[in-house]
Amino acid sequence: MNHKAIFFNFKYWGEGKDYVESSEKLKKAGVEVVFSGELLNKDSIPSEKDFDIAGVFMDSKVDASTISVLPELKFIATLSTGFDHIDLKAAAERGVQVSSVPAYGENTVAEFAFALLLALSRKIREASVRVKDEKKFSTDGLCGFDLAGKTLGVIGTGRIGKHAVRMGKGFGMKIVAYDVYHDDAFAKEMGYSYVSLEEILAESDVITIHCPYLPSTHHLINKNNIGLMKKGAYLINTARGAIVETPAVIAALKSGQLGGAGLDVLEEEANMKAGDMSLDRELVMMPNVIVTPHNAFNTKEAFQRILETTIDNIVAFTEGKPVNLVPNK
Numbered sequence: 001m002n003h004k005a006i007f008f009n010f011k012y013w014g015e016g017k018d019y020v021e022s023s024e025k026l027k028k029a030g031v032e033v034v035f036s037g038e039l040l041n042k043d044s045i046p047s048e049k050d051f052d053i054a055g056v057f058m059d060s061k062v063d064a065s066t067i068s069v070l071p072e073l074k075f076i077a078t079l080s081t082g083f084d085h086i087d088l089k090a091a092a093e094r095g096v097q098v099s100s101v102p103a104y105g106e107n108t109v110a111e112f113a114f115a116l117l118l119a120l121s122r123k124i125r126e127a128s129v130r131v132k133d134e135k136k137f138s139t140d141g142l143c144g145f146d147l148a149g150k151t152l153g154v155i156g157t158g159r160i161g162k163h164a165v166r167m168g169k170g171f172g173m174k175i176v177a178y179d180v181y182h183d184d185a186f187a188k189e190m191g192y193s194y195v196s197l198e199e200i201l202a203e204s205d206v207i208t209i210h211c212p213y214l215p216s217t218h219h220l221i222n223k224n225n226i227g228l229m230k231k232g233a234y235l236i237n238t239a240r241g242a243i244v245e246t247p248a249v250i251a252a253l254k255s256g257q258l259g260g261a262g263l264d265v266l267e268e269e270a271n272m273k274a275g276d277m278s279l280d281r282e283l284v285m286m287p288n289v290i291v292t293p294h295n296a297f298n299t300k301e302a303f304q305r306i307l308e309t310t311i312d313n314i315v316a317f318t319e320g321k322p323v324n325l326v327p328n329k
């Protein structure tokens with residue numbers, strides 16, 4: 001049986017397009033591949049709807065109304081670990097299966113979390129501006145702080161969180177963790193303990209978030225508990241924006257409760273991509289905040305692995321033995 005796959009928003013993907021286009025695996029599986037420069041969402045439904053496979057990235061918002069107008073659609077392959085941009089219930093009701101890329105370089109995201117942390121702890125941005133833009137070779141106001149000896153709180157000790165634990169250890173940090181699932185063997189091996197959410201907030205000099213966005217993690221850090229954090233603690237979020245309540249973070253940064261924040265994800269990043277920064281603008285402009293555009297995954301090695309797994313996911317679907325399916329409710 002022949003299949004047709006459309007990959008959405010491929011305009012930024014450089015060589016990735018050639019890689020998918022020339023994939024022998026897809027050719028052998030009888031998959032015709034086309035590319036759209038657009039996102040897939042309710043405002044951007046393609047005029048040609050004769051595809052049974054959609055390849056999407058997180059910036060597409062595949063909701064019920066989008067799925068309902070794609071009659072041939074049978075399979076969504078998201079080129080990401082997270083799948084909160086797809087209405088899984090609506091997909092299941094229409095018999096559309098959804099696959100993700102469960103692992104493509106958990107070190108990649110953890111490395112980025114530390115890049116954000118080190119940029120804050122050692123004032124790398126300010127130091128670079130000093131030399132490059134201000135043309136001054138002076139250390140005035142650039143005193144940072146050591147990571148060694150500080151306590152790193154890791155929220156979510158899954159694939160990425162475990163790398164964050166290892167990296168924190170490498171920097172000589174004490175680790176505490178919060179997770180609904182306790183990997184006691186790993187905790188023993190790495191010499192850390194699991195504590196409650198309240199305890200991790202109170203004990204950590206730096207919190208790094210690595211849990212998924214779920215109803216249970218919506219505003220996990222919020223106006224009611226952010227005050228438990230150590231005065232001057234740092235918050236790193238490379239997971240999902242809505243795990244923290246944005247106005248609470250802004251208030252904590254203003255009061256000095258938080259010393260700084262490194263954020264690769266924002267609660268309103270979808271709006272921000274469309275040019276609307278209303279909720280997050282104040283946060284983005286704060287001097288002790290570094291915001292990056294959901295870029296933690298973005299290395300050439302990780303991208304290669306994302307493409308390989310996505311191709312394998314599509315081929316497995318065409319063979320009637322889908323893999324890496326996400327739960328359908």
Ligand code: NAD
Pocket residue numbers: 081082102106109155156157158159160161178179180181210211212213214216217238239240264265294295296297298
């Ligand atoms: P994972 O599934 O391996 O680990 C997630 C961990 O979070 C698990 O140990 C799980 O038990 C824990 N968890 C679940 N619910 C929790 C809760 N209520 N409180 C505390 N912990 C909870 O996932 P992963 O591969 O480590 O990825 C983590 C998240 O990172 C993804 O869900 C995704 O949102 C995000 N991510 C971001 C980027 C980026 O580019 N910024 C890239 C990849 C992944």
